[in-house]
């Protein structure tokens with residue numbers, strides 16, 4: 167059995183390095199996390215979230231999957247968003263894709279790959295939605311990079327369409343959803359210039375308004391809590 171000793175040695179050095187600057191760092195962090203940011207990025211090993219933005223442990227809540235996809239039936243991703251927004255009260259959700267993404271590239275092709283085809287199907291839908299623009303680009307590399315950008319934008323929209331984010335905005339809680347992309351060859355981030363900050367920015371069909379029965383239940387619960395207290 168290989169026990170990956172070198173990784174434990176790396177870990178010891180890393181922990182010592184941080185403790186040499188702040189001896190109480192890990193003790194303080196063990197009792198509380200209060201990050202301002204949720205990062206939703208690709209699983210690609212070349213895009214390490216904390217390192218890319220120079221943040222320490224405790225400063226960035228992270229969810230990563232193949233091609234930074236956000237789907238309204240993905241309980242894993244939705245649970246991360248809910249926890250980040252409702253409990254940690256992050257102020258920013260950053261969707262960060264990267265140019266040359268293998269997942270996005272696979273979605274542009276027609277090879278059957280197995281289980282992951284079901285995941286990549288979401289990106290094929292995005293391609294189809296923007297096909298007139300994408301098909302006009304002859305250079306496949308450029309076409310891939312545009313699809314990587316469009317994928318970030320569409321996933322950010324999916325986040326905004328969720329009941330979690332809409333409820334957050336309706337409560338008046340500050341929440342900004344950002345669209346970023348990372349350049350593997352330069353190590354640099356680019357802001358795609360689109361961000362979402364309120365419910366008014368989403369198309370009417372996705373807008374969720376609180377129904378009377380839910381509002382009634384909330385008021386009832388508040389009343390019961392008040393009576394007990």
Ligand code: CO
Pocket residue numbers: 208209210232233234264266267268269270
């Ligand atoms: Co990727």
